[in-house]
Each structure stands twice: as structure tokens, then as C-alpha cells.
Amino acid sequence: MKIKVIRILLMLCAASVGLSGVSQDWYGNERNGSKTQVTRIERQKLLEDVRQLARIIESTHPDPCSLRGGKTKKSFSVQSRRDQRDQPEKLMDFAGVKSGMLIGEAGAGRGYLTFFLSRRVGEKGMIYANDIDKQALKDLVHRCEKEAVKNIEVVLGKVADPNFPVTNLDMVVMLYAFHDFTDKEAWLKNVKKYMKQDASLVIFDRQDAHTGMSKELVMRVGKRAGFKLVQYTSLHSGLWAYILKKEW
Numbered sequence: 001m002k003i004k005v006i007r008i009l010l011m012l013c014a015a016s017v018g019l020s021g022v023s024q025d026w027y028g029n030e031r032n033g034s035k036t037q038v039t040r041i042e043r044q045k046l047l048e049d050v051r052q053l054a055r056i057i058e059s060t061h062p063d064p065c066s067l068r069g070g071k072t073k074k075s076f077s078v079q080s081r082r083d084q085r086d087q088p089e090k091l092m093d094f095a096g097v098k099s100g101m102l103i104g105e106a107g108a109g110r111g112y113l114t115f116f117l118s119r120r121v122g123e124k125g126m127i128y129a130n131d132i133d134k135q136a137l138k139d140l141v142h143r144c145e146k147e148a149v150k151n152i153e154v155v156l157g158k159v160a161d162p163n164f165p166v167t168n169l170d171m172v173v174m175l176y177a178f179h180d181f182t183d184k185e186a187w188l189k190n191v192k193k194y195m196k197q198d199a200s201l202v203i204f205d206r207q208d209a210h211t212g213m214s215k216e217l218v219m220r221v222g223k224r225a226g227f228k229l230v231q232y233t234s235l236h237s238g239l240w241a242y243i244l245k246k247e248w
């Protein structure tokens with residue numbers, strides 16, 4: 001709000017010194033024939049002061065849209081709050097996401113993590129973004145088109161089968177999703193066939209009353225489906241990481 005007021009003051013200041021040689025009304029419309037009384041030198045000095053002030057304002061209050069490509073201040077702040085909370089780069093470091101990998105993301109939703117994964121694996125890699133929610137996948141496709149992203153393919157899954165289109169995934173990753181899966185054991189049995197023998201299944205999720213997630217649950221359903229839990233770690237913001245590998 002303060003910045004808006006300063007900008008308006010600057011506009012008025014510019015108008016009052018007759019920047020275009022003619023004065024302007026409140027709405028910026030030119031009024032012919034009413035030249036101001038300042039000399040050319042005074043006008044130039046004032047103009048330089050106005051420009052200097054504008055530069056200071058722009059450098060201390062950058063336009064959020066230019067930083068993130070978002071449309072509004074709101075989308076910028078919502079996005080950065082989630083980044084601060086989830087720290088996707090840290091999650092990918094922890095999971096071992098590298099350039100050139102083929103990754104299946106299950107329960108990708110509208111693609112929050114997907115686009116970070118896409119940037120990390122680069123043009124030689126590929127992200128297969130799975131969900132059972134058609135609308136979420138539509139939104140994801142829309143963003144891919146808007147941002148001309150070429151290494152994300154969306155995959156409409158079934159409740160118990162992700163339907164990934166390849167059988168050589170280096171990793172399957174999930175963020176805030178596994179707790180939502182209603183038939184965990186059947187899904188785990190089916191996801192195996194899309195993964196390389198030494199591929200990791202990385203689950204990032206919360207452990208609370210809402211998710212019902214726990215080490216015991218993941219170990220139990222994992223074992224029944226032929227996975228072993230090889231790492232179980234508490235991360236930031238209440239997130240836990242479970243890394244599973246194929247046992248058979």
C-alpha cells in the first residue's frame with residue numbers, strides 16, 4: 001500500500017514538472033497549452049531525482065511476478081510458503097534424484113514436486129506423473145504446456161495400479177500421497193513391475209492422526225508386497241522419509 005502511494009506521488013511529481021512538455025491532469029491525460037513555469041535545467045534535475053527515487057523503490061521492493069513468473073502477489077507468497085515448508089531441493093537430495101533419471105511420481109496431484117523433479121533430471125531424464133484424479137492431471141498438463149516442459153508425462157492410474165508406461169524406473173517417489181492410497185498393499189505389489197531391480201521407492205509423508213502413517217504400517221504392507229524398508233528418517237516440517245527396496 002505504502003509503495004502504491006509513493007508511486008502515485010512520483011507520477012504526480014513527474015506530471016508537475018512537465019516531463020512531456022505539457023501538464024497532465026489527475027488521470028494522466030494531457031492538457032494542451034498549460035506549460036509549467038520551471039526552467040529546462042530545473043526540470044531535468046527534478047526528473048533525475050524522480051528517476052533515482054524510482055530506482056530505489058524498485059530495488060528494495062522487486063515485483064514478485066518477475067521473480068517467480070507468478071501472476072499475483074498471492075500466488076508468489078503461497079508458492080514460497082510451500083517451498084519453505086517442504087524444501088523440495090532437500091527432499092530430492094535426500095532421495096538421490098539425479099540428472100538423466102527416469103522417475104515415477106505417484107499421487108502427483110497438480111504437480112507441486114513434479115516440476116522440481118523435472119528440472120533436476122533435465123532433458124535426458126523423464127518424470128511420469130501419476131494420479132487417479134483426472135482434473136489434477138489436466139491442471140498439470142496445462143502447466144507443462146504453459147511452461148513448455150517436455151520431460152513430464154502424465155499417467156492416469158487406477159487405485160491399485162499406477163499404470164506407469166515403462167518398466168525401467170530408477171525411482172518412484174511420493175509426497176503427501178501414500179497415506180491417501182486406499183489399497184496400499186495391492187498398489188505396492190503392482191508398482192514393483194515398473195521399477196528396476198535396485199530402484200528405490202521413496203515415500204515422504206507426515207505421521208499424525210490425520211495420515212495414520214507409521215513405520216510399522218509401512219513395514220507391514222511393504223513386506224507383504226515384497227519390499228523391505230531400508231531407511232526411515234525424520235526430516236523437516238514434520239515430514240518423514242521411508243525408502244523401500246524390492247525384496248523379491
Ligand SMILES: C[S@@+](CC[C@H](N)C(=O)[O-])C[C@H]1O[C@@H](n2cnc3c(N)ncnc32)[C@H](O)[C@@H]1O
Binds near residue numbers: 110113136177187
Ligand atoms: C494430498 S494430495 C498430494 C498431491 C501432491 N503430491 C502434492 O504434494 O501436492 C494426494 C494425492 O494422491 C492422489 N491419490 C490418492 N490415491 C491414489 C492412488 N491410488 N493412485 C494415485 N494417486 C492417488 C490424490 O488424487 C491426490 O492428488
